[in-house]
Amino acid sequence: MDTSVEEAAAGGTQAIRRAAAVLRAIGQAGPEGATLAEVARSCGLARSTAHRILRCLVDERLAGEPDAGKRYRMGELVHELALAPSASALEVAHWRPVVATISRRTGATAYLMRRSGVEAVCLAKADSQALMRFVPVEVGQRRLLGVGAGATTLLAALDDAHCEQVIALIAPGLQPYPRLTPDSLRRAVRQTRKTGFAVSQGTVVADGFGLGLAIPSASGAPCLALSIAAHASVVTESVIAEWKGVLAQELKAGLETGGVGMPGA
Numbered sequence: 246m247d248t249s250v251e252e253a254a255a256g257g258t259q260a261i262r263r264a265a266a267v268l269r270a271i272g273q274a275g276p277e278g279a280t281l282a283e284v285a286r287s288c289g290l291a292r293s294t295a296h297r298i299l300r301c302l303v304d305e306r307l308a309g310e311p312d313a314g315k316r317y318r319m320g321e322l323v324h325e326l327a328l329a330p331s332a333s334a335l336e337v338a339h340w341r342p343v344v345a346t347i348s349r350r351t352g353a354t355a356y357l358m359r360r361s362g363v364e365a366v367c368l369a370k371a372d373s374q375a376l377m378r379f380v381p382v383e384v385g386q387r388r389l390l391g392v393g394a395g396a397t398t399l400l401a402a403l404d405d406a407h408c409e410q411v412i413a414l415i416a417p418g419l420q421p422y423p424r425l426t427p428d429s430l431r432r433a434v435r436q437t438r439k440t441g442f443a444v445s446q447g448t449v450v451a452d453g454f455g456l457g458l459a460i461p462s463a464s465g466a467p468c469l470a471l472s473i474a475a476h477a478s479v480v481t482e483s484v485i486a487e488w489k490g491v492l493a494q495e496l497k498a499g500l501e502t503g504g505v506g507m508p509g510a
Contacts, residue, residue, distance in 0.1 A: 264298050269364075271284065271317050271318060272385060273388075280315050281311075284317065339502070340469070346495055348371035351487075354373070354474045355373075358457075358472060363389060364390060365388050365390055365393070365396035367395075369384060370383065391415065393457075394472045395472030397430075397457060398467075399467065401433070402466045408434060424448045433445075442456060446477060452476055454480045455472055461500070
């Protein structure tokens with residue numbers, strides 16, 4: 246291949262990767278959106294570069310026009326593309342009733358999380374009126390693996406080498422969580438592998454409690470997980486034992502009706 250063609254191809258690939266990084270940064274910000282400065286800092290880009298990418302994404306409807314607070318959010322086209330039939334959509338459709346049942350039986354907020362690179366993204370959420378509503382994660386939001394119970398069980402599902410690689414990559418991003426460190430993540434991984442359940446208590450949200458369980462995959466490490474979150478004040482050892490039973494029972498029911506996690510992303 247001609248050198249100039251190779252260079253052009255490399256430049257095109259870099260542009261795509263940067264645009265994808267910007268979209269991830271907006272997605273991580275959740276419903277409140279992200280400013281230009283926040284996007285640039287998250288992606289390690291110059292403000293001028295981040296601004297050019299954001300303007301292009303807005304033009305293509307992949308990002309929304311910034312509001313009065315100059316915050317960017319995911320665009321309409323992202324939602325429209327997500328509606329297209331896919332294996333992932335079928336998985337979500339299968340597990341959504343399970344998530345709802347878990348929430349109803351536990352009285353806690355329940356989630357379906359999926360591993361995406363070094364992050365976990367919330368695919369489905371169900372609230373219960375039985376307990377005080379506790380929703381630290383919204384559908385579409387992303388968290389680093391190890392941040393929260395669902396994300397921790399997905400981290401623990403990786404083999405040792407891959408797990409260590411992920412911990413090294415995400416270590417700089419743990420700064421907003423003073424109680425999370427590479428060593429604490431390793432301890433959480435060991436405990437999760439020992440018991441089968443990931444527990445997050447006051448490590449992400451001060452008054453929060455989370456419990457997670459991975460969904461076995463047809464091949465490779467699990468990429469889906471069921472989890473619940475509640476205020477720590479309502480959690481006792483007996484409640485934890487009861488919730489573990491509910492998660493295990495509903496996971497089994499979901500598997501028996503054909504829901505097997507896809508290979509990890």
